Amino acid sequence: MIQIKDLHKSYKMGKNSLHVLKGINFNVEEGELVAIMGSSGSGKSTLLNILGMLDSSDSGEYILDNVPIKDLNETKAARYRNKFLGFVFQSFNLINYKSAAENVALPLYYQKVPRKERQEKALKYLEQVGLKEWAGHLPSELSGGQKQRVAIARALAAEPKVLLADEPTGALDSKTSYEVMDLIQKINDAGNTILIVTHEPDIADMCKRIVHLKDGVIIEDKKIEQVRAEQYV
Amino acid sequence: MWILDRDLWSEIFATLGKNLFRTFLTMLGVIIAMIILVLLLGGANGMSNGFQKIFAGTASNSLFVWSQSTSEPYKGFERGRRIQFKLEDATILKEQIPEIEVLAPRIELGSHRGVVTVYRNGLTSGSAVYGDYPNIDEIMKKKLVEGRFLNENDMTESKKVCVIGEETYKLLFEKGEKAIGEDVRINGVFFNIVGIYKPNQNINIDGENSVYIPFSTFQKAFGSGDRMGWMAISVKSDAKVPVVESQIKRLLKNKYDINPIDERAIGSFDMSEVFNNVKAFTGVLQGVSFFVGILTLLAGVIAISNILLITVKERTKEIGIRRALGATPKVVKRQIVLESIVITVFAGFVGFAIAVGFLAIANNLIGDNSDMPFYNLMISIPQFLVSFILMVGLSVLIGLIPANRAIRIKPIDALREE
């Protein structure tokens, strides 16, 4: 699903240049649930943003679902994001004046899905995250966990190839975190490829594979026995 | 067609509706600008209409010619000789100058602009008394309150009839008293009143207190012979009044042995000049109103652009989210520009409605009878269309500023966790 070869990224700040990713190589197969770990500043978000086409790399190869991702302009990147990727952020990033259902339907709007179908799909995915009754509510009327579930429903709505989540449980307490992880595991069970950035070991243990970053390189990449979140909720 | 895309519009209205108060404040500038534009234009148009109403009935392509005294010696004549037109002059002029459409000879009792005492039942009025041809009505239309104006029959039969002004009526009659059919006495001769006219409020060549009798009757009653006081002349629509004016003067100067350089001997007044001046004046006024109005509108639209610019900054995160979810720069740009247009057009209509309301009230207050040169204050459909097209055009151009700002927002920067 994802193939990355010798990925480099540095940030220029005035005269100095900060080399953040120093040659990343890794592949992700379809249906994997990968945790990306590492200390603060190790380049986790940078890597995820490049995978999400929100940022570009300096050099290296990136192939997503057999499509080489290169020479991206803003329009092309937007189309690819819409078609291939779903995002879940630490701070949810829901649009605050839109209801849960409208938020979920938004990526479909950009896919030019007809209105009725969009509404149906939005409800379907809200149901999947257990929030069908909350469809008409604004984000401000939802708890943190509920907001993150709406965000996950939104990421799923466009039926992306890969779900990218940057610290999806970072703003949640442990109980709510496990609920969200339970949901993510179930989505993964259904066959979705998911990458999660986290620095909480218990969250990482709920994935199927852990990739450890340090100083811009992968120092460890291991498959693990998944801990089911179900038992904690 | 994206313009019919219901979702696009609901997106836009959702964004605008989420902060109604700010949207309203944003619109205020354009609302006020539109009110100013429409009121200015309406006022200028009203003035133009007002002048048109004042001039209604007076042929715009007309002139008046009268005789005075010479100011230059010529062919053995001393200066200061009094010129007296004869009725035959009218015939000669009509024959020799084909550009003349209507020529109405007139004679006045007493000296020029002098008054004569008119008697009735012990009441008196100091009025101007004119002997007129009925065709004077084609050049200076009289607004009749009652009865009729002089006609051809009065002329040929030299009837002792007269048409009096409303002022004259007020002096000679009690309020509400019937005047048609009554007699008045002028220099010992009785005249039967056949009509009362209302003075044309503002153009008043004849004065407000006048009595008109047929020219032929005048000749017989007052023994004026073939003398003629002055002429009201209208020229054909394809002719220029100043040209005809100088032709007439040349001819008359020749006939009466007046020095060609004598400017005083024959007096004349070119009505078309007044018309042209007024037209030019109201035209300039309309132009200035339009210009000022459009500038105000520009200021209003710039205010919208400014507020949208602030909104775009505030919405950086939202725009970033949309971009991450797949909104292309084009889509973002279109949305912001459309927001600009929607606010502007809506505000424009609101301002327009308010201003038209004001104009309607003003029209009601001014009404038909007014000393003010204002009438029917309203903006014309072309003016309305031009203003609206300009407004929408401006809103597109100026909406592009915040729109371009919005597409420079990179989703990665917008979404970076603080």
Ligand SMILES: Nc1ncnc2c1ncn2[C@@H]1O[C@H](COP(=O)(O)OP(=O)(O)OP(=O)(O)O)[C@@H](O)[C@H]1O
């Ligand atoms: N836009 C940027 N400009 C300059 N430096 C940046 C930028 N984004 C990230 N960095 C730097 O790159 C390094 C890696 O950042 P990154 O956000 O990828 O770290 P991270 O692993 O996600 O850390 P955390 O766990 O704290 O989120 C950091 O040192 C950061 O300061």
Ligand SMILES: [Mg+2]
């Ligand atoms: Mg990070």
